[in-house]
Amino acid sequence: MRVDYRIEHPVALSASFEVEGFTVLLGASGEGKSLLLRAIAGLLPARGEPFDGLPPQQRAVGYLPQGHALFPHLNAWQNVAFALRGPHRRGHAVEWLERVGLATLAERRPAQLSGGQQQRVALARALARRPQLLLLDEPTSALDPATRDDVLAELIAEVHVAGIPALAVSHDPALAAVADRLVLMHGCRIVQAGTPMEVHAQPASGAAARLLGLRNVLRGRLAGAADAQRLVWEEAGVSLPVRTALADGTEVDWHIAPEAVALHEADAVPADTIVARVELRQMTAHGRYAGLRCGQARLWASLPSGDVAGTVRLGLRPSAIRCWPA
Amino acid sequence: MRPRLTTFAAALALLLLAAPFAGLAIVTDWRHLGFAHGDGSAVAVSLGLSLVALLLIVALGTPLAWWLARHRVRGQWLVDALLLLALLTPPLAMGLLLATMYGPYGPAGRLLERAGLLLTNSAPAFVMAQFYAALPYYVLAARAAFEGVPRELEQIALTLGHSPARSFFHVSLPLARLGLAAAVALAWVRALGEFGVVLIVAYYPQGIPVKLWTNLQDIGLSAVYPLLWVFFLVALPLPLALGLAVRRRLA
Numbered sequence: 001m002r003v004d005y006r007i008e009h010p011v012a013l014s015a016s017f018e019v020e021g022f023t024v025l026l027g028a029s030g031e032g033k034s035l036l037l038r039a040i041a042g043l044l045p046a047r048g049e050p051f052d053g054l055p056p057q058q059r060a061v062g063y064l065p066q067g068h069a070l071f072p073h074l075n076a077w078q079n080v081a082f083a084l085r086g087p088h089r090r091g092h093a094v095e096w097l098e099r100v101g102l103a104t105l106a107e108r109r110p111a112q113l114s115g116g117q118q119q120r121v122a123l124a125r126a127l128a129r130r131p132q133l134l135l136l137d138e139p140t141s142a143l144d145p146a147t148r149d150d151v152l153a154e155l156i157a158e159v160h161v162a163g164i165p166a167l168a169v170s171h172d173p174a175l176a177a178v179a180d181r182l183v184l185m186h187g188c189r190i191v192q193a194g195t196p197m198e199v200h201a202q203p204a205s206g207a208a209a210r211l212l213g214l215r216n217v218l219r220g221r222l223a224g225a226a227d228a229q230r231l232v233w234e235e236a237g238v239s240l241p242v243r244t245a246l247a248d249g250t251e252v253d254w255h256i257a258p259e260a261v262a263l264h265e266a267d268a269v270p271a272d273t274i275v276a277r278v279e280l281r282q283m284t285a286h287g288r289y290a291g292l293r294c295g296q297a298r299l300w301a302s303l304p305s306g307d308v309a310g311t312v313r314l315g316l317r318p319s320a321i322r323c324w325p326a
Numbered sequence: 327m328r329p330r331l332t333t334f335a336a337a338l339a340l341l342l343l344a345a346p347f348a349g350l351a352i353v354t355d356w357r358h359l360g361f362a363h364g365d366g367s368a369v370a371v372s373l374g375l376s377l378v379a380l381l382l383i384v385a386l387g388t389p390l391a392w393w394l395a396r397h398r399v400r401g402q403w404l405v406d407a408l409l410l411l412a413l414l415t416p417p418l419a420m421g422l423l424l425a426t427m428y429g430p431y432g433p434a435g436r437l438l439e440r441a442g443l444l445l446t447n448s449a450p451a452f453v454m455a456q457f458y459a460a461l462p463y464y465v466l467a468a469r470a471a472f473e474g475v476p477r478e479l480e481q482i483a484l485t486l487g488h489s490p491a492r493s494f495f496h497v498s499l500p501l502a503r504l505g506l507a508a509a510v511a512l513a514w515v516r517a518l519g520e521f522g523v524v525l526i527v528a529y530y531p532q533g534i535p536v537k538l539w540t541n542l543q544d545i546g547l548s549a550v551y552p553l554l555w556v557f558f559l560v561a562l563p564l565p566l567a568l569g570l571a572v573r574r575r576l577a
Contacts (some may be wrong), residue, residue: 043481
């Protein structure tokens with residue numbers, strides 16, 4: 001489904017992109033992502049397709065706002081039944097709750113449900129309305145970090161089973177990681193769209209790379225001709241050899257993957273390397289990183305094995321550095 | 327404030343509140359509790375017509391309160407000022423203003439009289455006086471109740487396919503019900519106890535507050551107390567029950 005909307009107020013924003021399967025619109029806070037969802041749901045004056053000009057009650061959308069907005073005066077099945085008409089409302093509502101695995105909690109009030117359970121009730125309610133498009137506002141924001149990935153997997157599985165295109169807006173790269181399709185928004189407009197693999201392989205700009213959660217996206221300036229080009233990294237007070245097709249003097253966002261940052265003992269000195277201080281070590285389930293202080297800047301390096309402390313020297317291969325005009 | 331000081335202040339406030347009623351209980355001549363002529367019909371007039379006034383206040387005040395809670399328009403301070411004006415106007419002055427507008431020589435009064443609606447010394451005049459006395463209180467309290475309803479929930483109801491009217495009745499109204507109950511109780515108390523406005527535009531038919539006044543004038547204090555007890559007996563149950571229901575919900 002193609003979404004094409006233009007908002008004038010309170011933020012001027014226009015967005016046109018394709019929604020397929022579970023599509024994530026990634027953007028920083030304050031970009032107007034929530035406004036876009038509200039506009040599509042008809043809750044904000046705006047022009048665009050689909051549903052142009054229709055009042056909200058005639059738009060076939062399932063809208064899940066942040067915090068889920070369950071009716072506190074109704075229990076779970078009554079919340080779902082709110083989207084239903086007719087004499088068999090209760091039975092159908094319980095069937096929808098069964099689909100999201102919550103039939104046993106049908107009599108519970110929203111306040112008695114966990115964040116993930118509330119989200120599933122809200123999803124059941126939105127699906128019961130039989131929408132043509134699901135709209136999810138920051139679906140990971142109210143989730144417990146420990147169970148987030150599972151709740152998210154559940155949510156996406158439900159969306160796939162329902163076979164309804166879903167548009168989730170978020171600033172959370174973890175959500176982007178599980179999308180079928182990724183749309184990046186920066187400066188109140190769409191800057192890139194594609195499958196997560198395409199977008200991750202080739203971020204269109206430094207801003208896009210930051211949105212994707214890439215570490216080590218930094219500012220710099222190119223100096224010198226193409227064959228002897230250097231990247232002036234002012235925050236660290238150094239310059240590095242690079243190879244780009246960009247002109248001399250271009251302000252750039254540049255990136256180097258933490259895995260490509262080579263660490264050397266301080267006394268094994270290749271002459272043109274950068275001196276850095278190990279500021280902190282980060283151990284996660286997904287890997288080990290060192291946070292390095294280089295002048296005013298911070299650089300992350302992955303630690304394949306062993307440990308580092310104190311002062312180190314960095315090797316930043318020119319071929320591992322990617323530059324975008326800023 | 328230290329807890330003991332707080333307790334003391336609260337106890338003092340309660341004591342001060344209770345003092346006049348304790349006095350009433352003491353001075354009432356319980357053995358010779360007699361009613362003046364017309365006390366019974368005063369009770370009927372007060373109860374019956376206050377109920378009509380209350381229905382009108384709820385029917386007209388609720389949409390206004392909801393509109394005020396949900397819309398921001400330029401010049402809204404004028405509406406706020408108007409509500410405050412209605413609250414501020416001393417009851418006697420409000421009665422005079424109503425008489426000026428709706429009385430036999432008033433611009434609206436003349437038109438309405440031609441249509442068969444007499445708004446001086448009549449049941450409709452009595453209802454009108456109570457309506458004006460209690461409406462601003464109801465609107466302010468009901469507006470606060472509606473402002474407490476998250477707008478997002480009303481909007482969600484729309485996205486689930488409900489019309490704005492259904493959203494109002496199934497979401498806004500139930501979620502505001504505690505505050506609305508308090509608003510109804512307040513309006514009832516204000517309407518039933520109103521003396522000044524009623525005195526000017528509807529000396530007849532006599533409700534309890536005006537009858538207390540005429541009893542005092544014609545007979546004396548001994549004729550005031552019994553009617554006052556009856557007044558408490560008929561006026562208290564509705565706001566008391568509403569208040570208890572609210573408190574039980576909140577607990």
